Ligand SMILES: Nc1ncnc2c1ncn2[C@@H]1O[C@H](COP(=O)(O)OP(=O)(O)OP(=O)(O)O)[C@@H](O)[C@H]1O
């Protein structure tokens with residue numbers, strides 16, 4: 001496809017691969033692919049709107065789905081030290097409770113089948129436990145001795161059948177405990193050994209899924225708080241009171257470092273994390289990070305879960321000026337096991353790159369979903385705008401890659417076209433949008449002559465200089 005022959009952005013095909021949707025950053029994209037494949041870390045440095053967040057997300061999209069499910073289990077010996085269990089996707093089913101041996105209702109002692117609701121107490125014949133009266137003699141199977149006030153006391157037909165009967169039997173000269181359990185139309189018999197195993201497993205089955213198997217593999221940490229990043233054990237006013245409190249394991253919440261296990265942990269403006277960077281470094285070194293109650297006055301603070309997996313790919317973003325505020329050992333960790341990439345701010349103004357800009361416009365329009373496609377006039381106008389911005393901001397002749405600016409302009413033009421119910425965005429819409437999408441700095445400079453004068457005008461110290469009222 002050559003540039004001159006494009007009638008509108010509707011004709012442009014958009015690549016399915018999110019990495020190929022990133023334009024003008026070939027080096028960063030190439031490294032991004034490697035990072036995903038080899039599980040390295042990545043620091044992206046560059047100005048706003050050049051695709052850092054977009055790249056981080058695209059990397060995550062190349063990763064396989066998480067394979068591990070992470071659980072926290074109740075620790076009966078030490079409830080405030082819940083146990084972590086990592087299991088790979090398929091192992092879950094194998095941990096079924098022992099089912100026991102299934103037998104026919106005819107094979108159990110009479111009183112057992114009576115209690116379980118199979119046998120009629122009056123005629124002694126067997127029928128489904130779901131039927132409340134005997135098929136054969138019509139007797140009510142679930143009532144014991146009928147007294148004159150039973151109906152008043154129990155309500156009519158209160159069931160008396162039992163789910164399970166505990167009893168003993170003789171085996172090899174020894175008496176052992178067995179349990180008969182109702183299983184639909186059959187009865188299960190569980191031995192002492194199976195019962196012990198079941199009790200043990202039930203205790204173990206007091207768990208909470210901390211990281212489910214189907215979790216997103218892109219996690220963005222804003223670094224707003226320590227608990228968001230590292231997890232927490234919530235406060236319970238009743239602490240671990242056995243009767244009314246909640247067990248500590250139920251109150252464990254994962255942090256971003258855990259949620260990103262097997263995926264990408266994206267941190268925008270890494271340096272703004274300040275001292276929290278140290279924790280990221282530790283997690284990266286250990287590949288797991290303990291979760292503990294972070295509020296000292298909370299009942300959660302006595303709880304700690306060790307060894308919670310936190311094996312993530314770190315993708316961090318920073319502006320050039322902030323690079324030196326990144327914790328040096330963290331940076332050296334990234335360099336030692338990953339890459340640092342400086343994003344491009346512009347690209348050469350040639351046919352190939354103009355086509356890429358058209359692809360970009362098509363992407364923005366389709367992703368927005370509320371605006372019509374751009375016709376060739378609008379496309380030409382947008383390309384001119386990209387040239388202008390490259391000159392204005394970076395002092396180069398080329399096409400800008402500060403694409404958030406372009407994205408804003410095409411969407412605004414689209415809104416105008418949409419509000420006029422036009423089939424396409426035209427050059428006119430783009431010109432109007434560009435004129436009106438000016439940032440405050442530009443509007444003020446135009447109106448007052450300079451930003452400095454504009455700031456004085458705000459205090460009323462200087463009269464507003466003549467100039468256009470419309471900015
Ligand atoms: N290289 C690019 N290719 C295609 N689209 C891009 C590119 N860069 C930016 N965009 C568009 O601009 C939007 C903003 O980009 P993104 O959020 O990735 O920028 P950023 O570098 O993370 O900026 P910031 O530093 O402000 O977080 C994207 O959603 C996308 O629509």
Ligand SMILES: [Mg+2]
Pocket residue numbers: 052053054268317
């Ligand atoms: Mg970003």
